[in-house]
Amino acid sequence: MKKILLIAFILCFQILNTKAQQSFKPADLFVEWQLLENDYQNKAQFLASFTLTNKGKAAIDLNDFKLYFSYPRVINKVTSNNAKFENLSGEFCRIVFDENIKSIKNGEKITIEYIANGKSKNYTDAPSGLYIVFNKQPEQGHPIVNFKSNYLVEKELAQLKLDPAKVFEKNKLVSDLPVESLVPILPSPNEYQATKGIFSLTKNTSINFDPFFKNEADLFNEELYQLLGSKLSSSKAENGIVFKKIEGLADEAYELKVTANQIEIAASSTNGAFYGVQSLKMMMPPNSWAKKQSEINIPCAEVKDAPRFGYRSFMLDVARNFQTKEQVLKVLDLLALYKINTLHFHLNDDEGWRLEIPSLPELTTVGSTRAHTLNDQKSLHPSYGSGALPNTFPGSGFYSKADFIEILKYAMARHIKVIPEIETPGHARAAIKAMDARYEKYKNTDLTLAKQYLLRDTLDQSVYKSVQGFKDNVMNIAIPSTYTFIEKVVDEVKQMYNLANAPLKTIHIGGDEVPNGVWEKSPAIAALMQKENIKNYNDLWYFHLSKVNQILKKNNLYLSGWEEVAMRKTTLDGATKYLANPDFTTQNFHAYVWNNVWGWGQEDLAYRLANAGYKVVLSAVTNFYFDLAYEQDADEPGLYWGSFVDVNKPFEFIPLDYYKSAKEDVQGNPVEPKIFDNKERLTEYGASNIVGIQGQIWSEKIRGAEQLEYMLLPKLLGLAERAWAKNPTWATEKDSILANQNYLKDWSWFSNLLGKREFTRLNHYAGGLNYRIPTVGVKLEDGKVHANTQFPGLVIKYTLDGSTPTLKSKTYTMPITQSGLMKFKAFNSSVRGGRTIVIK
Incomplete structure (x- = not known):
């Protein structure tokens, strides 16, 4: 009996001791991140810190767990010597505490200081998705619900906060125009002639259409039902809305005539x-x-x-962070309104696979889910703040086959082509891990089945690291199963298009950012090089492109990809050079060229590839990466590695002479014209190969629909104007003064149209869109405070008592004679405001 009691006592003690060790709740742990200093020690690095505070009753033993998080910066050194930083994969990181650090009691804290590369400029750079994992429960993550990022310290204010005076000077360039003087159509039409009178559209108006335009008339009638509460009746009468088929107009051309009695829409095509x-x-x-x-x-x-341009496109990345089917349909409505005719759908990447392929279920059961994992067999590890828990939006999610077919049908009805992007061979970690899970599932029962779609050489010992920090994200291009996989995906994607009765002419294969070192220790690659007499590892790339091109051609598709699909890597005087690859110039490859960052050396890449014979889609990071921040300010979301991209950047872009439209470098400083001295210019033949323009949103930092719309609008409207409208006079004017005058005239029209018409429309169109309202420009001049806004038509409110402006605050109408604390904010017509600007 004594022995039994002793054992029971020991067991109870162990249970109580275990509970004591883990009795604190993750909610008791408060974590604060703080930027301390950029340019630390006068180097290209910054100093920052994590502070952990115990606000629970039980002591927190720091050796009982590890802290995991997403972080886009490379940490070089932990200076406080109380913890170790580990980069696990991509931007997935963790902190392991020094074994000599035992615990922090109620109210106590510990600070971990570190040095990281580069600069940290806005809150988008802060760590995210924090969670802890107890050593005794390594398979389970516990979210940190109390996390705060403090960005500004006093010494960083001048560098990181927006200068309202600079904003004021930019806004001064816009003239305030009467709304009735504005051509009301965006993008601007080739010819617009206002005439006298109005047409009164009511539910009693009739609609008359040539049968050729039935689908277009029916869709318009559905929209009118939402506006009028009633569909228009079909009639042969000539005093309503008439769709008329005429001959001789180009594919997407139209003529529109509105009189007091009739609206006539004439075209040769349904487009x-x-x-x-x-x-x-x-x-x-x-x-x-x-x-x-x-x-x-x-x-x-x-x-x-x-x-x-016949190709007017927007790329939506749903791989890094997901968007719902409903949001994609909303985006399609928006694209259609502004005559964007292509959705480039970025459906997979290292961090997620978003399209159901029914015969390869692991692509979505594993590849579309992010959560804490020990081996990536049931999910991918967290990325971009997705945190520990599975099936959490926006880190996890996918489109079913039915969803995708619905998206295709919806797009087709709105005359939008959908180009799917299936990344290969790089940016493929989600696919690789999904097919690894499939391999594990079948390896003990059917090894042939297990290897059927495997994407890596299991004997490969190559060491590499991608730009985004992955060491296992490139398909092995020597093994037949890689091409079996690609063929299977292409086949099933094509089937979905057929079921939707939607056109499919190309698949975008990605093809970018394959890192050095990949494949170099793969037995399968060595065997391939010997068999095919491939002398150089760089030449393996062209073997892969040729194989994928054959798969696409067999399906009557042409190959699209990022700029690397048109480039050849070679060496000149010991330095790596990239040239236009002559191998595929006759293969109808479409190269999407993003790399034109002013000062990086590749400013002429798009023109070199077009001059060499490639079909080129201008996707310039400096003007069309809409996920980049609007302006340099600690409170403005978005990345900034390639530029700051406000709505003026896509608007001012000159497609066939974009050197002329280069105004600001990566830091927002004036571009040095000399960087273009030895750059290749676009030839007449090259210009014939510029097929169109595309804007992009990469979704690393896009966490939901509102953030997507904020980054997209109003930038998309500048893209729409430049892709559709005829070449403006200021693009070809040789006199720089006259060119600037003409530009400012067009820019004023555009800014007034947005502020006085389009924002009001977007408040309600497609259910309402969360476009960005700009910050107010403010400047002290002649003893008075002057304020203005980028878009005339917005209302400026201000306060003098330190409170945040609301619609009930004073309206700015003239310069203010005042000293002390003042706050300004711009508002639209639906009571939504921009960021508050503080003046002291």
Whole structure:
């Protein structure tokens, strides 16, 4: 009996001791991150810290757990000597505490200081997705719910905060124009002639259409039902809305004539008729979408229009962070309104696979989920703040086959082509880990089945690291199963397009950022090089492109990819050089060229590839990466590695002579013209190979629909204008003074149109969109405080008592004679405001 009691006592003690060791709750642990100093020790590095505070009753033993998080910076050194930093994969990191650090009691704290590369400029740079893992429960993560990032310390204020005076000077360039003087259609039509009178659109208006335009008329009628509460009746009468088929117009061209008695939309193609409808919608009062209307008055005018570029595209990355099907449909409505005719759908990457491939279920059961994991067999590890828990938006999610078919049908009805991107061979970690899970599933029962779609050589000992920090994200291009996988995915994607009755002419294969060192210790690669007499590891790339091109051609598809698909890596005087690859110039490769960062040396890459014969889509990071921050400010979200991209950047871009539109470098400073002295210019032949323009949103820092819309709008409207509208006079004017005058005239039209019409429309269109409202420009001049806004039509409110401005605050109408603390904020017509600007 004594022995039994002793054993029971020991067991109870062990249980109680275990509970005591882990009795603190993760909610008791408060973590604070702080930027301390950029340019630390006068080097390209910064000093920052984590502070952990115990606000629970039980002591926290720091040796009982590890702290995991996402972080986009490379930490070089922990200076406080109380912890160790470990980069696990990509931006997935953890902190392991020194074994001599035992515990922190209630109210106590510990600070970990470290040095990291580069600079930290805004809160987007801060760590995210923090969670802890107890050593005794290594498979389970516990989210840190109390986390705060403090960005500004006094010494960093001048560098990191926006200068309102600079904003004021930029805003001064915009003239305030009467709304009735504005051409109301965006993108601007080739010809617009206002005439006298209005057409009164009511539910009694009839609609008459050539059967060729039935789909376009029916879709427009559905939209009118939302506005008027009733569909228009079909009639042969000539005094309503008439869709007329005429011969001789280009594919997407249209003619629109509005008189007091009739609206006539004439086109030779269904595309043209659809775009005529979009222009007609632009002419409606912008508040027509706010509520049901009894009457919509449309000004009389005559319009003749056609696009400059046949390819007008927006790329949406849903791999890094997911967007719901409903949000994608909303984006398609937006693209259609502004005559963007292509959605480039970035469906997979290292951090996620987002499209169901029914015969390869692991792609979504494993590849679409991010959560804490020991081996990536049931999910991918966390990225971009997705944290410990599985099935959490936006880190996890995918489109079912039915979802994707619905998206394709929705896009097709709105005359939008969807180009799927399936990354190969790099940026493929999600696919690789998914097929590894499939291998593990079958290896003990059917090894042939297990290896059927395997994407890596299991004997490969190559060591490499991708730009994003991955060491296991490149498919092995020597093994047949890689191409079996690609063929299977292409086949099933093509089937979905067929079921949707949607056109598919190309698949974008990615093809970018394959790191040095990959494949160099792979037995399969060594065997391939011997068999195919491939002398150089760099030449393996062209073998892979040729194989993938054959797969696509067999399916009557052409190959699209990022710029690397058109480049050859070689060596000159011991230095690596990239040239236009002559191997594929006749293969109809479409190269999407992003790398034109001013001062990096590749400013002319798009022109070199076009001159060499490649079809080029201009995707310039300096003007069309919409995930980059609007302006340099600690409170402005977004990345900034390639530029700051406000709405003026896509608007001012000159596609066929973009050196001329280069104004600001990566830091926002004036560009030195001499960097273009030895750069290749676009030839007449090269210009014929520029197929169009594309804007991009990479989603590393996009956590949901509101952030997506904030980064997308109003930048997308600048892209729409430049892709559709004819070449502006300021793009070709040789006199720089006259060119600037003409530019400012067009920029004022655009800014006034957005502030006085388009923002009101976007408040309600497609359910309402969260476009960015700009910060107010403020400047002290002649003893008075002057304020202005980027878009005339927005209302500026201010306070003098330290409170945050609201719509009830004073309205700025003239310069203010005042000293002390002042706060300014711009508001739109639906009571939403921008960031507050503080003046002391």
